[in-house]
Amino acid sequence: MRSVYLLAPLFAGVQAALTFKGVDWSSLLVEESAGYTYKTTAGVTQPLEKVLVASGVNTVRQRLWVNPSDGNYNLAYNLKLARRAKAAGLNVYLDIHFSDTWADPGHQLLYIFT
Secondary structure, three states: OHHHHHHHHHHHHHHHHOOOOEEEOOOHHHHHHOOOOEEOOOOOEEOHHHHHHHOOOOEEEEEEOOOOOOOOOOHHHHHHHHHHHHHOOOEEEEEEOOOOOOOOOOOOOOOOOO
């Protein structure tokens, strides 16, 4: 029984290391270009990444589309967003969509990457 008690702190550390508190912030640049701002609970305007980190968020999700018509969610868009996330100490979860927009399997074009 003694060995179980000795290992318990190790499992607690692993549990904490594998805890993700995340948000999908894929539309952040679109929202900011439309004039949206973000505030803390105290009403102070700050970049969203600072608000998220202060709230305990440690991971952001970003969707990547192949060649969207307006450029939103393409690779360049996502790189800009990911740099902001990493600078704030956030993990980035890239959700790769093999399409140019929302698609279901029956209507999704298949891309051949060379």
